[in-house]
Amino acid sequence: MQPTKLIYLEDFTILQSGATVFDVFQENGCYVLILDQTIFYPQGGGQPYDQGYIENEQGKFKVEEVRFVVGLVKHIGTFESGAFAVNQNVTCSVNPERRALNCRLHSAGHVIDMAVTALKLSWVPGKGYHFPEGPYVEYAGSLEGVDKEKLKADIETASNVFIAQAIQTKLIFMSKEEMKHLCHHVPDYLPEGKPVRVVMYGDFGVPCGGTHVSNLQDIGDMTVRKITQKGPNVRVSYDVNR
Numbered sequence: 141m142q143p144t145k146l147i148y149l150e151d152f153t154i155l156q157s158g159a160t161v162f163d164v165f166q167e168n169g170c171y172v173l174i175l176d177q178t179i180f181y182p183q184g185g186g187q188p189y190d191q192g193y194i195e196n197e198q199g200k201f202k203v204e205e206v207r208f209v210v211g212l213v214k215h216i217g218t219f220e221s222g223a224f225a226v227n228q229n230v231t232c233s234v235n236p237e238r239r240a241l242n243c244r245l246h247s248a249g250h251v252i253d254m255a256v257t258a259l260k261l262s263w264v265p266g267k268g269y270h271f272p273e274g275p276y277v278e279y280a281g282s283l284e285g286v287d288k289e290k291l292k293a294d295i296e297t298a299s300n301v302f303i304a305q306a307i308q309t310k311l312i313f314m315s316k317e318e319m320k321h322l323c324h325h326v327p328d329y330l331p332e333g334k335p336v337r338v339v340m341y342g343d344f345g346v347p348c349g350g351t352h353v354s355n356l357q358d359i360g361d362m363t364v365r366k367i368t369q370k371g372p373n374v375r376v377s378y379d380v381n382r
């Protein structure tokens with residue numbers, strides 16, 4: 141089966157789109173739907189999956205979970221009515237409220253990166269957790285001798301300054317080599333020899349496949365909740381207004 145075309149990777153503003161059913165089967169008591177293309181974001185990069193509906197005149201499918209498995213996006217859920225057959229056309233609708241919150245939380249994680257870079261902290265970006273329950277970003281680094289309350293306030297202020305600048309999000313596909321010129325940090329796990337995507341905020345580039353706000357202003361006010369040492373890592377916990 142050919143890989144699912146990832147529409148969300150090229151344009152994360154599309155929340156409704158057509159698709160063709162490639163396969164439909166049962167797995168672990170749920171239905172799994174494979175389409176030729178999808179606007180549904182599968183879980184990954186610290187960002188939760190989309191939910192929503194896929195429907196046509198023959199049936200209505202509730203998308204409860206979305207996963208990326210070797211080139212294919214699995215839309216996992218239940219039929220609220222009817223059923224689909226292979227080759228049928230369907231309409232996909234992503235739940236806009238869930239997507240919007242995930243985009244704001246995920247993009248806010250990048251803004252923390254921008255603030256950390258602007259403050260010239262010599263931390264190396266690590267993992268991010270952009271789920272609504274307790275979002276944070278981690279860096280390899282130490283808080284020894286650091287005034288944590290002052291740092292927390294500095295990162296929060298710098299973050300909100302970037303948001304107030306209303307910087308537009310741009311997407312660029314490029315090779316990993318080109319990326320090293322544009323990005324502050326390029327993780328080792330990116331695939332070699334094939335184009336990967338960079339998200340640009342002004343001159344700040346981040347290799348990332350997630351979904352984002354179109355303009356940093358859409359994040360709204362954000363807060364840094366706390367800064368803690370977790371073994372060799374510094375964890376910056378944050379939140380957006382809800």
Ligand SMILES: [Zn+2]
Nearest residue numbers: 339348349350
């Ligand atoms: Zn991102």
